[in-house]
Amino acid sequence: MKVLAVICQKGGVGKTTLATALAVAAQEDGKTAAVFDLDAQGSAAFWKDMRSAEGPAVVSVQPVRLPHMLKAAREAGTDLVVLDTPPIAKDVAFLAAEHADFILIPTRPAVLDVMAATETLKLVKRASEPPRPAAVVVNFATAQGREVADTEETIRQLGANLAPVRLHLRVAYSRAQQTGSAAMEIERSGKAADELKRLYDYVCMNLYSHTRSEKK
Ligand SMILES: Nc1ncnc2c1ncn2[C@@H]1O[C@H](COP(=O)(O)OP(=O)(O)OP(=O)(O)O)[C@@H](O)[C@H]1O
Numbered sequence: 761m762k763v764l765a766v767i768c769q770k771g772g773v774g775k776t777t778l779a780t781a782l783a784v785a786a787q788e789d790g791k792t793a794a795v796f797d798l799d800a801q802g803s804a805a806f807w808k809d810m811r812s813a814e815g816p817a818v819v820s821v822q823p824v825r826l827p828h829m830l831k832a833a834r835e836a837g838t839d840l841v842v843l844d845t846p847p848i849a850k851d852v853a854f855l856a857a858e859h860a861d862f863i864l865i866p867t868r869p870a871v872l873d874v875m876a877a878t879e880t881l882k883l884v885k886r887a888s889e890p891p892r893p894a895a896v897v898v899n900f901a902t903a904q905g906r907e908v909a910d911t912e913e914t915i916r917q918l919g920a921n922l923a924p925v926r927l928h929l930r931v932a933y934s935r936a937q938q939t940g941s942a943a944m945e946i947e948r949s950g951k952a953a954d955e956l957k958r959l960y961d962y963v964c965m966n967l968y969s970h971t972r973s974e975k976k
């Protein structure tokens with residue numbers, strides 16, 4: 761079983777959107793996936809309440825019970841657990857980073873968000889020795905302006921990994937959530953679907969050292 765954590769101290773950067781969509785992508789890839797909702801806001805759990813399709817399982821997990829719940833998921837034969845985490849709560853982000861095989865840090869292309877992502881990168885470094893592999897992914901990217909390029913340059917200068925796919929500001933992401941879906945489920949060949957597919961492949965490369973298409 762692999763554990764993917766989606767962490768960022770800043771609110772509203774797309775943690776829940778990515779956590780749920782990547783769990784759907786894993787399920788479509790034939791894996792048994794679950795989302796552990798570590799956020800008391802319960803956004804991923806609400807998403808599941810609105811969802812009519814079966815799976816992925818979404819479990820509200822009290823942070824203190826995370827090790828036990830991961831053990832139970834492993835014993836139940838779960839292939840991938842995605843940890844959706846709250847903003848601000850450093851202790852919960854720390855715990856998630858400690859237990860993750862790979863960490864995604866979404867950020868908006870804006871200076872205050874990049875500062876929050878920088879703090880999250882420091883937290884990841886402290887959480888385990890050696891630090892768990894992590895990458896920053898730019899979400900809410902826009903085609904115009906210098907903001908995305910500037911954000912990516914700042915992340916590179918920090919020596920952090922940058923996911924090789926930008927997620928653009930697209931209505932499909934938010935519209936899908938209204939029905940407990942992921943963007944690729946409402947627009948199979950849409951641009952958001954393509955971005956999520958490429959992000960999922962990148963996550964697989966980091967978790968399993970092969971992409972979905974290279975899988976035997
Ligand atoms: N690329 C995108 N384009 C358009 N809307 C997006 C995109 N990514 C996320 N959203 C929307 O932005 C809002 C915030 O996203 P989300 O809830 O995933 O952020 P979060 O980081 O989990 O927030 P919180 O810190 O409060 O848990 C949601 O309404 C979501 O649908």
Ligand SMILES: [Mg+2]
Nearest residue numbers: 775776799803
């Ligand atoms: Mg959230």
